[in-house]
Amino acid sequence: MEKEVQLEKDKNNTKSESEEIWFRCSACQELIYRKDFEKNFKVCPKCDHHFRLGALDRISFLIDEGTFEETDAGLRSVDFLGFKGAKTYLVSLKQAEEKTKLKEAVITGIGKIGGKPVAFGVLDFDFIGGSMGSVVGEKITRLVERAIENNLPLVIVSASGGARMQEGVISLMQMAKTSAAIKRFSQGNKPFISILANPTSGGVTASFASLGDIILAEPGAFIGFAGPRVIEQTIKQKLPKGFQTAEFMREHGMVDKVVHRKELKKTIIQLLTFLTEK
Amino acid sequence: MRRFAYDFERALVELEEKLDDLKKSPSVQNPEIAEEIAYLESQIEKLREKTYANLTPWQKVRIARHPDRPRTLDYVEHIFHDYLDLHGDRLYSDDPAIVGGFAFLDSQKVMIIGHQKGKNPKENVLRNFGMAHPEGYRKALRLMKLAEKFHLPLISFIDTPGAYPGIGAEERGQAGAIALNLFEMSALRTPIIVINIGEGGSGGALAIGVGDRIFMLENAYYSVITPEGCASILYNNASKAEEAAEALKLTAESLFELGLIDGIIPEPLGGAHRDPHFVSLKLKETLSSTIKELVNIPLEHLVEERYQRLRKIGFYREE
Numbered sequence: 001m002e003k004e005v006q007l008e009k010d011k012n013n014t015k016s017e018s019e020e021i022w023f024r025c026s027a028c029q030e031l032i033y034r035k036d037f038e039k040n041f042k043v044c045p046k047c048d049h050h051f052r053l054g055a056l057d058r059i060s061f062l063i064d065e066g067t068f069e070e071t072d073a074g075l076r077s078v079d080f081l082g083f084k085g086a087k088t089y090l091v092s093l094k095q096a097e098e099k100t101k102l103k104e105a106v107i108t109g110i111g112k113i114g115g116k117p118v119a120f121g122v123l124d125f126d127f128i129g130g131s132m133g134s135v136v137g138e139k140i141t142r143l144v145e146r147a148i149e150n151n152l153p154l155v156i157v158s159a160s161g162g163a164r165m166q167e168g169v170i171s172l173m174q175m176a177k178t179s180a181a182i183k184r185f186s187q188g189n190k191p192f193i194s195i196l197a198n199p200t201s202g203g204v205t206a207s208f209a210s211l212g213d214i215i216l217a218e219p220g221a222f223i224g225f226a227g228p229r230v231i232e233q234t235i236k237q238k239l240p241k242g243f244q245t246a247e248f249m250r251e252h253g254m255v256d257k258v259v260h261r262k263e264l265k266k267t268i269i270q271l272l273t274f275l276t277e278k
Numbered sequence: 279m280r281r282f283a284y285d286f287e288r289a290l291v292e293l294e295e296k297l298d299d300l301k302k303s304p305s306v307q308n309p310e311i312a313e314e315i316a317y318l319e320s321q322i323e324k325l326r327e328k329t330y331a332n333l334t335p336w337q338k339v340r341i342a343r344h345p346d347r348p349r350t351l352d353y354v355e356h357i358f359h360d361y362l363d364l365h366g367d368r369l370y371s372d373d374p375a376i377v378g379g380f381a382f383l384d385s386q387k388v389m390i391i392g393h394q395k396g397k398n399p400k401e402n403v404l405r406n407f408g409m410a411h412p413e414g415y416r417k418a419l420r421l422m423k424l425a426e427k428f429h430l431p432l433i434s435f436i437d438t439p440g441a442y443p444g445i446g447a448e449e450r451g452q453a454g455a456i457a458l459n460l461f462e463m464s465a466l467r468t469p470i471i472v473i474n475i476g477e478g479g480s481g482g483a484l485a486i487g488v489g490d491r492i493f494m495l496e497n498a499y500y501s502v503i504t505p506e507g508c509a510s511i512l513y514n515n516a517s518k519a520e521e522a523a524e525a526l527k528l529t530a531e532s533l534f535e536l537g538l539i540d541g542i543i544p545e546p547l548g549g550a551h552r553d554p555h556f557v558s559l560k561l562k563e564t565l566s567s568t569i570k571e572l573v574n575i576p577l578e579h580l581v582e583e584r585y586q587r588l589r590k591i592g593f594y595r596e597e
């Protein structure tokens with residue numbers, strides 16, 4: 001039925017308009033009504049494929065409406081190494097800003113989830129692969145320190161390719177910096193709930209994202225340390241199907257739960273209630 | 279046997295081999311031969327200076343990877359005494375890519391951990407070229423905790439191309455193992471001295487690299503990604519590793535300028551393998567004086583300073 005509608009519209013050469021209303025799911029190839037898709041938290045209503053979510057969508061899906069107050073919004077990356085790649089770091093930053101309308105790969109702030117105040121951070125993969133450079137490291141660290149000061153639970157949603165190459169070894173050191181902050185946080189009695197979205201890899205997985213008291217993951221999300229291409233080149237064989245997915249990581253004991261996006265907020269509230277109330 | 283040489287040092291190494299041959303010749307007393315030896319020696323001296331005095335970052339990376347470069351256990355042997363090696367993570371296995379144990383630095387008891395590469399192809403297979411699995415990082419963590427419990431300063435030797443990217447490594451939680459070490463090292467209640475003796479390959483290096491004082495050997499490198507990996511991502515061409523090495527600012531000099539390390543330990547021209555005893559001596563001087571300094575700092579202060587050291591790493595502006 002829906003397919004027929006689509007074909008009809010294609011024939012009438014109104015493709016651009018139809019693309020706004022209907023689109024084909026990249027996972028199951030079914031035609032999806034965009035409004036259903038939006039209502040379904042950007043999960044395919046036909047096959048449950050979890051589409052990548054931007055930081056702003058994540059905030060609107062998880063944080064109670066009108067309660068989010070962004071912190072450290074003015075932090076900006078600088079090209080302190082004068083990095084010479086195929087394009088300069090400054091060009092990469094500018095393109096990422098235009099693409100995402102964000103200023104950096106992470107948004108941090110204080111908001112409420114189910115009426116409970118939390119220190120909340122979310123990475124955006126579309127901003128230079130959600131990579132962690134000085135600004136991401138500093139904003140995460142300040143968020144953790146703010147959670148310590150105000151005795152708040154900490155919730156961070158990760159989606160990242162790892163460290164930001166254009167900041168060289170300084171980006172590597174953000175792994176140690178953020179992990180040290182989480183260590184301090186862990187000496188208090190508030191939970192850190194780490195949520196791994198698609199994809200979480202490299203230096204972010206190998207630092208704060210793996211240090212949650214509770215680690216949740218979204219279905220089908222890529223989660224790992226090394227990228228599949230690097231592993232295949234190293235071991236000179238093909239990787240098994242389903243390797244380094246959220247489900248694989250849960251099976252191997254690295255993740256507490258794989259939670260459907262429409263259940264995510266409810267699960268976080270359940271955890272916060274259990275862990276922070278008498 | 280011909281000696282290993284990179285392209286940029288081949289001319290020099292060939293001359294050195296020629297000199298070796300001459301010195302071994304039965305007619306070495308012959309005045310003509312003696313004259314040629316003297317001449318060669320002066321040529322070699324000049325060429326050595328020319329070859330090594332101004333190494334590019336990429337050349338340094340290659341020296342850091344030199345097959346004859348002294349490994350962690352070479353320094354352990356030269357610098358410490360009564361080394362007692364310890365094994366296993368008590369969870370899964372013993373990873374030969376990471377070594378560690380008790381030792382004395384003169385009269386000071388210490389705990390040593392470090393990546394260990396092989397000295398030959400066979401040992402390199404056993405040691406997985408110094409690329410640890412999660413069990414290696416967990417063994418290191420176990421030894422760190424022992425150091426804390428028994429009030430032993432921890433000395434950590436970094437020398438790895440990176441954490442191993444493999445199926446088993448992922449299945450057993452490579453990322454989590456590295457993260458946990460960063461987490462625990464940041465607050466470990468004992469002095470930690472870190473020495474990068476060769477390759478500082480990304481998270482796999484940092485996983486035993488959080489400390490109160492951090493030093494690098496002159497030709498060691500420390501990088502967020504291998505120059506080859508960076509080149510294949512940023513330039514779509516792994517052969518541009520030379521450019522990537524330049525861009526990544528990965529030399530000891532660059533790290534010192536960035537304020538990430540406390541000092542650079544000198545190597546002889548051409549690299550540590552040309553005179554391991556000299557490097558060991560320099561390393562020992564640094565370790566001895568640094569331990570004396572650190573053991574006098576109250577632990578509360580030490581751990582606070584370690585946190586602040588990490589806390590201030592980063593370059594950004596605020597609008």
Ligand SMILES: [Zn+2]
Pocket residue numbers: 025026027028029030044045046047048049
């Ligand atoms: Zn679908």
